[in-house]
Amino acid sequence: MQLTRMEGGGAEGGLIGAGELVDQHLVPGVLDGFDESRSGSENLDAASGDDQSIMRGEGRAPKRKKYHRHTPQQIQELEAFYKECPHPDEKQRLELSRRLNLETRQVKFWFQNRRTQMKTQIERHENMLLKKENDKLRFEQAAMKNALRNPLCTSCGGPVVSPELPFDEQTLKSENARLRDELTRICLLTEKFLGRPISSIASSLTQRSTTSTLDFSLGNIGFQGLNSMDHALSSGLDMSLLGSAVSLPEAPVDKSFIVQLAVTAMDELMKMAAVNTSLWSSSSDGVKEVLNFEEYLATFPPTIGPKPNNFVLDASRDTGLVCLNSLALVETFMDLNQWVSVFPSLVARASTTTVISPGLDGSWNGTLQLMQAELQVLSPLVPLRQVKFLRFCKKHEEGKWAVVDLSIDAVHEGSVALSPFSLCRRLPSGCVIQEMPDGFSKVTWIEHTQYDENVVHPLYRRLLGSGMGFGAKRWLASLQRHCEGLAALMASGEPVENPSGMTASGRKSMFKLARRMSDNFCSGVCASLMSKWERLYPGNVGEESVQLMSRKTVDSPGEPSGIVLSATASVWMPVARQRLFDFLRDKRYRSDWDILSNGGPIQEVVRISKGPDPGNCVSLLRCDTASPSQEMLILQETWTDAASSLIVYAPVDTPAIQSVLGGGDSTYVALLPSGFALYPDPDPAQTGNPAAGCLLTAGFQILVNELPTAKLTVDSVTTVEHLIHCTIEKIHQALDCAAPASRSQNPVPHE
């Protein structure tokens, strides 16, 4: 809580009227000061009178028990001094006491208390970490125990069957009967969802399996699969279809039910994406489309049950041109690695749990898989979204494809089970791709989620509510930016603007390194249970307070070894996103805020463009210092699109980066990224607020100790907090906008 105490200083005028906007837990000193001046003044002890009475020696004798606190100014000054020097000597204390009108003993006590307080705080953090570690271990242990109890086959994910299970004829017969049933159902459904007769599929599959292009090794079919094959062969049916009915890892699951779900979701997506539909109407400002919820409910039966009461819904649709052909786009969505790489800063991580049905004809058409992913908005104030979903890809006609996602945590007895712990669910969402001439595609994106708004800080609720946070616009914008980057990379014309020139492999290496830097930065902002970051301060953080996470690295290539501290804070800025973005990436203004650059001039040594927008590029900056030996190089990646902007940078080792520029391997280049993520703060027209603000997240990662075994110290925590507050403050000043306290004018959305 000491994190934000300094904010109060010099801005009381702005705070008095804004009491309810200030998180009282965070700034007790500020509020207490006012309380005193309002109510506790009967005894000449108002905030200002009190010290003078001490100085005059009057109130001394009657053993003043009257409770009082130092004034905010005093505390702020003390705090500031403490940051620089937690152990002031006699002289410094005297000076402080004189300046603050405090007794020397009071100053002494204050520092004494401050130090012990800090110590207990650190202790508490350590306890927290240990407890978390303990919990994690216990959880792992439980998971392992569980895994031992229900072993799964490593190659197919199916249940392991003990070898002594009786293979009597009766069992086989009844099993066959069950499978025959299932097969018929699946055939019917397959016809329905592929829109063509089963015979052609069967024959194409047969053809494929004979030419052995289809991976159908026995290893992919579990015990049940063998059984099925047996049955299929004996009944003269093409067995391949059963391959598309691989069991989910969870118990016996009715596959046809899942297929049915996917078909229904696809149907819904297509209707939602249709051009002439009354499901959407344009908003009052005509900028975006709004879902007609009544109509929606009337049109579609709920695929995954009704909306939980405490959830709000977020439905958005956006259409745009993308410079990539439809096949390549489909590949982008269906190939896990590509998918993750197209949406950096949006998809934190993802995995494919099970392939329920592989594609047909060697294409992605008909692919149905179970996936999980973590989605993020880059701010500690917006918790990461963990989603498990079905992804189903279907080719509707030549050049027209669709990929639909649907939240599904588990399937039991023919109904969808959603985890009660999940904070978000995705209703049929995804995109429809229509191939256009010249290698372009028209993409219509539907993003429909229901989520728990309470876990999101009010500052970010408007962003999420506008569909810009996790909505269609952000997905599409990210996709477009990615494709522009691809085009730039492919372009024959040399996009490098530095005279020294650069080889294609050099560019590739630089992109790869920049990519790792940005990913690293993003992972330090949003706390994921899966990541290696440990959160220091538990619970939610508030606006302008710093979220701290730490991690230990040992012998990890590309990372400095030791303890790394990541500090992140989000604030509202009273300037448009574009202006802030341009400011932050302009090397002329860099010394205004970049403490790292030491105020020296900055030169752009290398610049590799990633698209038509000048804001999308990877560059190498040189900070000139007095002595050439201290010259420092900074790798920087910036990007911007219709929904968000990002600036990430990290100091790099000169010889290492020279090797990368020449196309060398970047794996061992150590990086500690810092940077900013910017989102617009959509101003709902009805408030009439003229301020076009934006949301800024600043993040720093610093190496606090090179020994991984070392403990985090108070000093390093204080330093990094100071760094982040200072940087934000400097940005404020440089942009000549009001100090942070003026955020009281920032209307907090739907409170």
Added chain:
DNA sequence: GGACTAATCCCGG
């Protein structure tokens, strides 16, 4: 009742 903080008390160097 717990968290926070200014102030005391007490002890070892």
Added chain:
DNA sequence: CCGGGATTAGTCC
């Protein structure tokens, strides 16, 4: 005498 640990008292939530 100083600094640090333990403790206390007043206050707020």
